[in-house]
Amino acid sequence: MSENHKIIEIEVLRYNPESDDEPHLEVYKVPFSDDMSVLQGAQYIKDNFDGSLTFRWSCRMAICGSCGMMINGIPKLSCETFLRDYYPSRIRIEAMANFPIEKDLVVDLSGFIEKLESIQPYIIAKEPRTLEQGEYLQTPEEFNRYIQFTSCINCTLCYAACPQFGLNPDFIGPAAIALLHRYNMDSRDGAAAQRMELVASEEGVFNCSAVGYCSEVCPKHVDPANAVNINKTNAAKDYFLRFLSPKGGSK
């Protein structure tokens, strides 16, 4: 760091489960250059002021989805958010909202991982094919139906943006439902009926009250709110149409 760097105040929500009863704020004065991200600011604090500051990061280029945090109260990837855009004001960073805080900026994602598993995020073939029958073919139109929902990087910013998830941590939530929708929309997949039981369940899509902030904060433009709301319609159709033709997962 050269001498002519500007100094920004970074306020960090700290929580040490071994010594703290509740989280508290600490302020650090961080010299920064125009190309420094908020993540680099956190790294500067860890390297120079307090080595115990705990946060997740990996790729530094908005693709691994590890470094999400609340930046001035808004869920963002800290690697693609720049200190220069906040200077000269003080900037506050906190662990992602709506999740339990494990330590400092690290949250407990185990519930999210369980939800990801529960939606069966893999193709369950509609018509199983042998090797001799060759590959599954798909038209560009069929591909376009789900491609948007494959862009999710599991950063969980959408969960940090969802008050309904905060109020009911059992809600399957935006990203997992977007992924569920991705497989339901795949022409090779035939498990939409199996997944319907979860979609229409207590933990399912009807927890959503269309706040829409999940899609607003999504760094990959997945539009999870759209996936959730389309599945409200699907669940309602499944419920009412079973009287006409009994099938699907509704019970």
Added chain:
Amino acid sequence: MSKRRPYVRSMDGWWRKNPFYVEYMIHECTALFVAAYAFVLLVGLVRLGQGEAAWNGWLDALRSPVSVAFHVVFLAVIAYHTYTWFVIMPITLPPIIIGGKTVGPGVITGGGLLAAVVVSLVMLALVWRIV
């Protein structure tokens, strides 16, 4: 022994913490005005069933200065409700594909608002016997 002690933050006052949530609460609350106005119309229907005198009484009540003031407020609030309803519409609809292209959110919102304006004008014209 595990030293984990995950801290769960309170959700108290969550909707005041972000301007996006504040706007959400405001536009959701406008639904109460829609319900209230549906109730006003329902009362009108009941009064109609009670005969001509009751119906005319209801019409007179609507023409009172207090009622006119209420209507101005309701018009503004329900116009905002309509606007936010169509702003949310793109996230609630499955993709609409026309000529191989997905219709953008701006077109859906704009189309909805245009339809609302046209229907309102047609209603006004019918009620005021302009056409």
